[in-house]
Amino acid sequence: MVSSRPLMEKAGYLEKDAWDLIADAQSGNQAAFEEIYRTHVGRVYAICLRILADRSWADDVAQQIFFRAWIKLHSFRGESSFSSWLYRLAINMIMGELKSTNRGNAPVPENEHIISSPHVEFAHNLKLDLEKAITLLPKQARAVFVLHDLEGWKHVEIAEAMGVAVGTCRAQLARARGILREVLGS
Amino acid sequence: MKCEDFVQRMDDYLDSALPENEQKTIDAHLTECDHCRRQIRSTQALLCQAAALPKTIEPDHDLWPAVKANIQASGMRHRSITELARLRWNWRVAAVLVAIAALMLAAMIVFTNHRESRPNSEPDPTVRRNVREELQAPKAKLAPSSISKQITEETTNGAIASENSSARLGQVKDSTSCECEPSAETLGVIENALLVDESLPSSRSVEVVSDRLFARALENNDDFFLLKTSLDVLPFPYRVPESVRARFKGLHIQYPDNAGITYLYSYTLFGTSTPEMIRLMKQLIAENPSFPWPNLALAKAYGFPNMPVDMSSSGYIYNDPNKIQTHIRAFMKLCPQSPEPIRVLFPATDSPFFSATVLRMRELLVTRTDTRSLLMYPALWQMEGDRRMGVVDMNELRRRLSADLKQLQNMAAGRPAEFLFVLVSGYQKIGDMGTVRALVAKDGSYEGRNAFVAFDSQEWSANNPAPASDTTMQVKTAYWEKRLQKNDEWIKKAPESTFAWMDRLKALSELKGHPESEFIAVGERVQSLLRENDGFYLDFLKTASLYANRDVRLEQIPSMIREGLVVAEKRDLETKNDLVSAEFNIGMGRFNEWQYAENAWHALFDAYVRIADMGRARSVLDEVAKGLVDWRKQIADLQSGIRPVNSLSLSTMTNGLVASEKWLTEARGRLGSGK
Numbered sequence: 001m002v003s004s005r006p007l008m009e010k011a012g013y014l015e016k017d018a019w020d021l022i023a024d025a026q027s028g029n030q031a032a033f034e035e036i037y038r039t040h041v042g043r044v045y046a047i048c049l050r051i052l053a054d055r056s057w058a059d060d061v062a063q064q065i066f067f068r069a070w071i072k073l074h075s076f077r078g079e080s081s082f083s084s085w086l087y088r089l090a091i092n093m094i095m096g097e098l099k100s101t102n103r104g105n106a107p108v109p110e111n112e113h114i115i116s117s118p119h120v121e122f123a124h125n126l127k128l129d130l131e132k133a134i135t136l137l138p139k140q141a142r143a144v145f146v147l148h149d150l151e152g153w154k155h156v157e158i159a160e161a162m163g164v165a166v167g168t169c170r171a172q173l174a175r176a177r178g179i180l181r182e183v184l185g186s
Numbered sequence: 187m188k189c190e191d192f193v194q195r196m197d198d199y200l201d202s203a204l205p206e207n208e209q210k211t212i213d214a215h216l217t218e219c220d221h222c223r224r225q226i227r228s229t230q231a232l233l234c235q236a237a238a239l240p241k242t243i244e245p246d247h248d249l250w251p252a253v254k255a256n257i258q259a260s261g262m263r264h265r266s267i268t269e270l271a272r273l274r275w276n277w278r279v280a281a282v283l284v285a286i287a288a289l290m291l292a293a294m295i296v297f298t299n300h301r302e303s304r305p306n307s308e309p310d311p312t313v314r315r316n317v318r319e320e321l322q323a324p325k326a327k328l329a330p331s332s333i334s335k336q337i338t339e340e341t342t343n344g345a346i347a348s349e350n351s352s353a354r355l356g357q358v359k360d361s362t363s364c365e366c367e368p369s370a371e372t373l374g375v376i377e378n379a380l381l382v383d384e385s386l387p388s389s390r391s392v393e394v395v396s397d398r399l400f401a402r403a404l405e406n407n408d409d410f411f412l413l414k415t416s417l418d419v420l421p422f423p424y425r426v427p428e429s430v431r432a433r434f435k436g437l438h439i440q441y442p443d444n445a446g447i448t449y450l451y452s453y454t455l456f457g458t459s460t461p462e463m464i465r466l467m468k469q470l471i472a473e474n475p476s477f478p479w480p481n482l483a484l485a486k487a488y489g490f491p492n493m494p495v496d497m498s499s500s501g502y503i504y505n506d507p508n509k510i511q512t513h514i515r516a517f518m519k520l521c522p523q524s525p526e527p528i529r530v531l532f533p534a535t536d537s538p539f540f541s542a543t544v545l546r547m548r549e550l551l552v553t554r555t556d557t558r559s560l561l562m563y564p565a566l567w568q569m570e571g572d573r574r575m576g577v578v579d580m581n582e583l584r585r586r587l588s589a590d591l592k593q594l595q596n597m598a599a600g601r602p603a604e605f606l607f608v609l610v611s612g613y614q615k616i617g618d619m620g621t622v623r624a625l626v627a628k629d630g631s632y633e634g635r636n637a638f639v640a641f642d643s644q645e646w647s648a649n650n651p652a653p654a655s656d657t658t659m660q661v662k663t664a665y666w667e668k669r670l671q672k673n674d675e676w677i678k679k680a681p682e683s684t685f686a687w688m689d690r691l692k693a694l695s696e697l698k699g700h701p702e703s704e705f706i707a708v709g710e711r712v713q714s715l716l717r718e719n720d721g722f723y724l725d726f727l728k729t730a731s732l733y734a735n736r737d738v739r740l741e742q743i744p745s746m747i748r749e750g751l752v753v754a755e756k757r758d759l760e761t762k763n764d765l766v767s768a769e770f771n772i773g774m775g776r777f778n779e780w781q782y783a784e785n786a787w788h789a790l791f792d793a794y795v796r797i798a799d800m801g802r803a804r805s806v807l808d809e810v811a812k813g814l815v816d817w818r819k820q821i822a823d824l825q826s827g828i829r830p831v832n833s834l835s836l837s838t839m840t841n842g843l844v845a846s847e848k849w850l851t852e853a854r855g856r857l858g859s860g861k
Contacts, residue, residue, distance in 0.1 A: 034250060034254070037253060041244070041249065042241075042244050043241055045242070045243050045244065055245075058245070059249060062245060062249055063249050063252045067256040067257060070253075070257050130232075130236060130239060145236075149237075150239060173197055174197050177229055177232060180232055181228050181229060181232055
């Protein structure tokens with residue numbers, strides 16, 4: 001069936017509506033913010049879960065991220081897209097969490113040769129999928145892998161968010177990819 | 187370069203973060219080192235897997251109540267945010283606020299639970315859904331990319347999108363990830379869609395298949411590969427229905443920031459707005475370097491036409507073998523397991539690159555069993571025998587081809603009609619004509635039956651050469667009677683074959699002993715088949731010549747010639763594309779049409795002279811002279827550079843013109859001398 005509403009008009013309508021929703025939320029409308037939350041929670045939660053590798057921790061942090069977004073919503077001026085603004089805020093918070101605790105480090109010893117790791121052998125036996133394999137990575141390598149290879153961030157941006165040197169970031173990425181190749185047997 | 191150096195640089199290489207010279211050094215190392223090649227492939231495979239992970243994961247339970255509780259607990263803060271900022275230094279104030287917030291939080295949780303149990307306080311669920319749907323592609327709506335904005339502005343109407351699809355299209359997966367292969371499930375849908383009514387000619391069935399794939403895509407969450415295949419089956423850049431372009435334009439307007447949709451829309455511009463297609467594809471590559479498909483689209487455009495480069499030459503505006511190579515390389519880096527480059531590799535001239543890629547393509551293709559891949563075998567065989575492969579051991583080539591064919595025949599059951607041509611082309615290549623005959627003889631599809639007639643007539647003609655023009659009438663008659671008998675079999679096998687009926691008409695034009703009514707009945711059948719099946723213009727013109735040779739219905743012949751030219755013009759319009767320079771469009775193709783039409787006029791002139799109707803014969807010469815005036819002007823334009831043309835085409839046309847002028851002078855002489 002052919003759409004009865006001209007598409008151009010529809011596109012214009014959408015744009016206006018999305019902006020209105022943000023503006024409404026900025027003026028304190030919680031229903032509008034709930035719509036924003038529902039739109040973005042899947043993406044934000046995916047980043048939390050992949051970097052933190054723990055569901056209950058990801059739940060906590062995702063809640064905090066949306067609460068922080070509500071508090072800081074007035075500072076969104078539309079210079080970037082709203083989603084970029086939100087995801088950047090989310091990643092800054094996740095990185096803060098990672099730094100502030102020892103929680104979330106996968107039990108792969110940092111200096112042990114990856115091939116000899118019993119966890120890797122274990123993973124081999126289970127024929128892990130990538131999603132599970134990521135949770136086996138050491139936390140810094142995991143964060144770099146998720147941000148670089150899944151979220152498309154550049155090394156400079158990741159290094160800045162993590163407060164590490166670009167070289168460290170590159171090394172962690174190589175490490176993460178190496179471990180994953182071994183774990184996945186590819 | 188040593189392997190250790192490569193390992194150090196591999197990630198930067200994959201991220202295209204190395205200077206060009208280092209990138210090239212690694213390329214060179216990879217062509218030599220198996221170990222590093224394996225390593226890079228496994229990393230690429232990993233990155234593809236990573237790119238294919240879902241972008242969203244829903245939490246196990248709804249987090250909103252907790253977020254909302256926090257928000258409500260902080261209600262005071264939100265109202266006086268600037269005031270709060272001023273107070274931030276005061277930790278005591280902050281501590282008090284936190285304590286208050288904690289108290290409020292507890293109170294609000296109770297309050298919220300209470301409120302949520304009241305149905306009227308819930309927002310209208312339909313309103314929520316609408317707003318959510320509209321936010322589904324938020325980036326698109328908030329910040330349309332420069333590409334999409336421009337296209338959206340250019341578009342005014344004509345977009346087609348189904349109501350059903352518009353709800354789902356919000357979920358169109360952004361295919362910027364390195365998606366090289368359809369899923370097994372999608373592949374199954376494609377296989378089914380390829381099986382169509384076998385009584386259709388392939389020119390019709392591709393449109394049926396394309397429509398069907400598009401419909402399946404809408405039923406399958408707008409699967410990128412189903413949408414892509416719905417375009418791949420069409421003969422871009424020729425004869426693509428406008429409705430197909432409109433479909434993708436519609437999708438693009440709805441999802442301007444979805445790279446997959448932008449790619450598909452851009453591809454529909456191939457041949458009609460090729461510069462724009464090239465620009466959009468380049469921009470897609472710049473914005474989404476891990477999205478592989480624009481590379482192949484560009485390789486195809488730069489390789490147009492897909493024939494040996496020696497034959498292509500200057501008329502093909504975008505032809506650029508270096509760029510073909512660059513884009514094929516880029517594609518192979520992103521999709522190292524995909525045999526798709528076979529489709530665009532042929533015009534890449536560089537021998538080492540060509541031969542290395544052909545070898546790699548064979549490795550990849552032999553692991554495939556899906557029909558779309560199997561249909562690539564003839565292209566592979568053609569390339570394997572190409573001189574760019576270096577010295578080819580013909581016995582080895584034949585042995586390999588036979589092994590392929592054996593395997594392909596085992597996989598033939600349940601394949602669409604086109605699959606027959608893969609086998610036929612292979613067996614023809616190894617010279618096993620017995621198997622070719624057996625294959626086409628048992629195939630009952632439209633294409634199969636027509637192929638049988640073509641094959642059988644070719645074989646029959648090879649064994650029964652037509653008599654020379656100076657043989658006796660008796661010998662000629664015996665030959666054409668025999669052919670007419672054979673023709674009965676062909677028509678029985680493929681009653682809709684224009685070729686078989688044209689062959690019959692030719693025989694009857696030679697057999698003057700048969701009644702005129704028999705000739706006319708066959709002639710009418712030929713003309714109706716040509717009209718029904720979008721016949722080739724040349725067949726219209728040949729039919730006109732056969733009528734003239736037989737001295738039948740001469741008064742209808744001028745309109746038959748004109749019909750042929752109208753058909754030719756229609757074909758010119760349908761196949762017109764902006765990949766070919768204007769002089770090629772206007773040049774040889776049109777010249778051939780004119781020459782064939784002229785042949786028909788010559789035949790008609792001869793017929794009028796035979797029946798001594800000199801008045802009408804003279805009027806035919808006037809028609810010929812009119813055509814010559816047009817052509818003299820066309821050639822003068824080409825010579826003067828108003829429409830530049832290559833020298834070979836120009837000399838062919840000039841020679842043709844000289845020969846036609848000579849004929850005209852002689853014919854006028856014949857009329858003048860009363861012969």
